[in-house]
Amino acid sequence: MTGAWRDPATVVITGASGGIGAALALAYAQPGRRLALTGRNEARLESVASACRATGATVTTACLDVRDAAAVRKFLTIVDADGALDLVIANAGVSSGVGLAGQCEDWAAARLTLDVNLNGTLNTVQPAVDLLRARRHGGQIAVIGSLAAWRGLPSCPAYSASKAAIEAYAEGLRGMLAPEGIAVTVVSPGYVTSAMSDRLHGFKPFLVPADRAAGVIRRGLAANRPRIAFPLPLAFGTRLLTLLPGWLAERVLPLFAFRVRPQGDDPPP
Numbered sequence: 344m345t346g347a348w349r350d351p352a353t354v355v356i357t358g359a360s361g362g363i364g365a366a367l368a369l370a371y372a373q374p375g376r377r378l379a380l381t382g383r384n385e386a387r388l389e390s391v392a393s394a395c396r397a398t399g400a401t402v403t404t405a406c407l408d409v410r411d412a413a414a415v416r417k418f419l420t421i422v423d424a425d426g427a428l429d430l431v432i433a434n435a436g437v438s439s440g441v442g443l444a445g446q447c448e449d450w451a452a453a454r455l456t457l458d459v460n461l462n463g464t465l466n467t468v469q470p471a472v473d474l475l476r477a478r479r480h481g482g483q484i485a486v487i488g489s490l491a492a493w494r495g496l497p498s499c500p501a502y503s504a505s506k507a508a509i510e511a512y513a514e515g516l517r518g519m520l521a522p523e524g525i526a527v528t529v530v531s532p533g534y535v536t537s538a539m540s541d542r543l544h545g546f547k548p549f550l551v552p553a554d555r556a557a558g559v560i561r562r563g564l565a566a567n568r569p570r571i572a573f574p575l576p577l578a579f580g581t582r583l584l585t586l587l588p589g590w591l592a593e594r595v596l597p598l599f600a601f602r603v604r605p606q607g608d609d610p611p612p
């Protein structure tokens with residue numbers, strides 16, 4: 344089992360058409376490894392898949408919306424039929440928050456954020472658990488949360504809530520599934536270069552390049568760490584913030600406020 348954590352033969356990554364997901368796909372791509380990648384934008388997904396194939400990896404892709412539970416389950420079942428899923432990374436996500444002019448978060452965008460980030464993650468994790476349990480193979484699941492989960496941020500309340508929900512869910516799952524040899528890891532990144540972080544306008548302390556973030560995540564998963572939080576100074580600062588009395592935290596938070604350029608529901612062309 345620990346061998347599979349260090350060197351998974353089959354890796355599934357949702358939201359692999361850009362940003363952290365694409366960087367993870369490239370970080371795992373190597374001869375003899377099978378990658379199953381999803382996204383919505385076909386052109387970008389195929390471009391990531393081609394780059395991974397060029398390293399010698401075998402790559403399967405599916406254009407699907409993680410909100411479509413049946414489509415995600417079908418894809419995972421097809422991938423599993425060709426060999427056990429060793430590692431499933433629930434990465435696909437969206438963000439919303441205070442608008443560029445400082446206006447209140449758009450309610451529809453807030454609901455979309457919760458739907459994609461929470462339900463989309465459940466739609467990925469639950470069939471993965473079913474397939475792993477049926478095979479009695481062990482295996483590993485990673486959920487991409489955020490440091491924004493650790494304290495509700497005034498700049499992005501729905502995003503914080505969505506990530507807090509999936510982080511708590513994954514933490515609970517880790518204990519529940521441990522007796523069956525299935526590992527679950529919560530990943531809590533700070534700011535990482537991507538289309539999502541490009542839409543954040545404001546101070547982005549300790550911004551990490553996506554390829555470096557993928558390396559940190561990969562090493563943490565190989566060690567089966569319960570939580571991978573990075574970069575350390577921001578993780579430490581965020582943890583400290585949660586320990587401050589409320590009145591003091593409320594004075595500190597505006598220093599780190601950002602605004603969010605809206606993201607359309609439809610995948611970009």
Ligand SMILES: NC(=O)c1ccc[n+]([C@@H]2O[C@H](COP(=O)([O-])OP(=O)(O)OC[C@H]3O[C@@H](n4cnc5c(N)ncnc54)[C@H](OP(=O)(O)O)[C@@H]3O)[C@@H](O)[C@H]2O)c1
Nearest residue numbers: 358360362363382383384408409435436534535537538539
């Ligand atoms: N970047 C950061 O600073 C940061 C920090 C903490 C956590 N995170 C988390 O890291 C994950 C990846 O974010 P990122 O920064 O790499 O953002 P990104 O560059 O915007 O990539 C998001 C990925 O998710 C996919 N996606 C979005 N909505 C989807 C849907 N409804 N169905 C299927 N796929 C969907 C996108 O696919 P298409 O483009 O093809 O639609 C894309 O591949 C997210 O969960 C995010 O919350 C990011």
